Amino acid sequence: MSTQVNEASSPGTTKGTNTDDIDVVDRVGLDMGRLCMNDLYSDVEFLVEEQRLPAHRNILAVRSEYFRAMLYGDMAESKQREIRLNVPVDAFKKILGYIYTGTLPLSKLDVDQILDLLNLVHFFGLQNVEAAIEKNLQQNASLSNICKILNAAHRYSMNGLRKNCLNFMDCKASDVLNHASFEMLSKELLEEVVRRDTFVAPEVEIFRTVCKWNQLNPSADIKTVISHIRLPLMTVSELLHVVRPTGIFELDQILDAIDQVHTRKNLHYRCVKLPGEKLPLKTFTKYVYDHVTKIPKFSLINCITVTVSGGAEFTVFVSNDDEVWDEVGVYALKSNVTKDIHFTERCVRYISIEILKPNQNENYIIKVILKYNV
Template sequence: MSTMSNSHPLRPLASISEIDHIHLLSEQLGALVLGEEYSDVTFIVEGKRFPAHRVILAARCHYFRALLYGGMKESQPQAEVCLEETRAEAFSMLLNYLYTGRASLSSAREEVLLDFLGLAHRYGLQPLEDSTCEFLRTVLHVSNVCLVFDVASLYSLSTLSEACCAYMDKNAPEVLNSDGFLTLSKTALLTVVMRNSFAASEKEIFQALCRWCQQHEDWAETQEVMSAVRLPLMTLTEMLNVVRPSGLVSPDDLLDAIKIRSESRNMDLNYRGMLIPEENIATMKYGAQVVKGELKSALLDGDTQNYDLDHGFSRHPIEEDGRSGIQVKLGQSSIINHIRLLLWDRDSRSYSYYIEVSMDELDWVRVIDHSKFLCRSWQNLYFTPRVCRYVRIVGTHNTVNKVFHLVAFECMFTNRPFTLEDGLVVPSENVATVASCASVIEGVSRSRNSLLNGDTRNYDWDCGYTCHQLGSGAIVVQLAQPYSIGSLRLLLWDCDQRSYSYYIEVSTNQQQWTRVVDRSRVACRSWQTLKFENQPASFVRVVGTHNTANEVFHCVHFECPAQVDTEVTEGSPGVDSSDSGAASQQQQPQRPSRTHSLQPSQPSSSSFSSQSQH
């Protein structure tokens, strides 16, 4: 009989050709748990005897392998092993897991579950430890979170510790009044109350720490614990009527706190605030509201699509004294380091603005200052984390009229890494894209923003590039907001052997320009990766000065900053060439006779449409 082929219709399905009776193995091994039959070692825990089978334990756990086969007394036949500092109920759960691979966590009491976690950590059972931690994160409650955090801190379980801290941050007043708070170790206690995001009032924190100190009765610990109270955040009345009578804070410390409170700027005080990572808190869900500005209802409605000349935005008149503005009150004091704005962008206008934050509407700190820069559409703004209750956006300029229009406002705390230089974002990703709201405002092309669409393959004699006549105009890209940039990358049109010369300037306002690249005396081809000292830039102007084939400069692709992780075949003169042009003595070829065609080739073709925005 011939061998059955893989395609034979009678060949059994793979799902039934593989026998999987793991459940039977688990059940049958589980039947051996706590049974005297075949056992060859006995554990004694809290006076209770647990017969076991050393080969099973050794196969499942490195700790028991070393203990039971390491040549010590525990290796002897029918050895008895006493386990100190171990709870019998938790050890019984552990044995059952080692034999069956199963453990019922939901039916265990909290203290047993934490002992079980301790055994998993002690014996190096990482999958069991991870699964137990994951379960505990789902059952955190005011009544148990302090106990769980203490254990997580003891065993350095960072993920579980972070989950506990986040839960306590959100429920700080309730946690302070819980019985579990009084059982925290000093180290765990200080970790909790010293967090900026532990958003309870300082009076509540002080009173809870007083109760903890009274229970622990250790003067040295009391002084250290009380140093975590941010006394300057308390009112004078609270310091005199609550703190002073307790006798737990020295008169000198009280006087220092009063002095700091009276002499410091309000926003310089070390405030606490709610921390909700990666979620916009300027929403009605979190109690935010627009308290100043015209057409308030549109700003926080979440609609970033339906807006035009008449509706879908908030606004304020632009005044010289800056008294006008759009002000948002957050639902509670919060820690933020990231704001997103959508400036009205149904035409090509640009705006200038600044953003300030405050706790009391009296003392304002400026976190973003784009008052001297031209900005448009979406703004992705980052700054050093600040605790605030109020945020105000003040428009200082509109290139069309004297009104500042804002379609959307978002604020949050982000853990995403960012780099700032003189208050401006230093981008790592290409921000010269349509998705990042960049646009080509000068230059000629068959299709709008073809320079920024990322297509570096589909271009020829007729399309896929942006150009300008030599000696007249330039190619200008407007970025959505000012960035600190130190590199660019261009793809010059390279369907034949021609070379180009050019220079590049940057500006924040289209009035003052800084030249960052000068290849006006260098023959350049194809890909150009350009590096220079970081410069603030909202606009990038590429000016062609020479083309060996005709009188037009053609550019296929532009990115800012250069995405050096994307490999390209660098054209001449190469990325390491001096941009000043002084180092290269390469003589430029003689210019051909002047032509008015904007195409790379000489034959005439249909005219192109200008991409300048108005």
């Protein structure tokens, strides 16, 4: 999607119904644009990457509090004709263009250019431009740039953008881990991603990626990061042949994790919160009256909507590993009547519906929707 900063809501249009009114705001914008980086009437020059960029103090001061303080305040620059700025010249030219014309075509810039621009926009305090850039980055986030955008959102306290980035990464966790750009994350953000319950990927993948990040950042202390690695979610083989050789965890920690793998108790699963995902179970063959369905991801649910053709009494079971099953309850439904079954939220990977006292002449069809109801 394209995003453009434009301060004139309808340039060139006549406002009101009085035909005596004059509105040439578009012409004024064009005239102002001609003055941008033009020697005509200029009274200050910016030296940026050895380029001389002429400007007009009064225009800059009216349009920017930063330049007002610089050019008319107590700063040394207020008495200088030439002012050197240590900023990227291309981004600074775009800022000048915006100050003079009120427009900034973000749709023509790639993400790297927009991030360079964001640094100056934040520095110069152009809040409306910053808001437009935040919207643009949300619309153009992708696997290849999401870590760059998250770093920027964190740096400039753009909380809405930061939240959207983390949600994006949750949805594509394994892809994000395997992408080279993941190495760009700061330690603080790496820790934030790894500790999220909703960042669902094989735990061994998360561990390997943290190790790779540490190899590229050897001076970083990753103790707080690895404290969020959930060892009991790995297999015994992964613990012994992947984790143990790194020496990152003590042997006692690995043995405790192995014990939890065997007992399957108190496992802190990573799971996504389902808004309402339809998972129809397959038609049951006659004389087979229980069925297990595997959910694509570990999912946090607190409600199951069930419909049974033919009607029946049935038991609902849920599990994380297809070995240890928890009974949710016993229910009865008339044919094709839908029922919401509510229970305490839990992380689930498998669901089983067992028909009780089945009619052997009935070919049951069960449909299930897993939900997280707020």
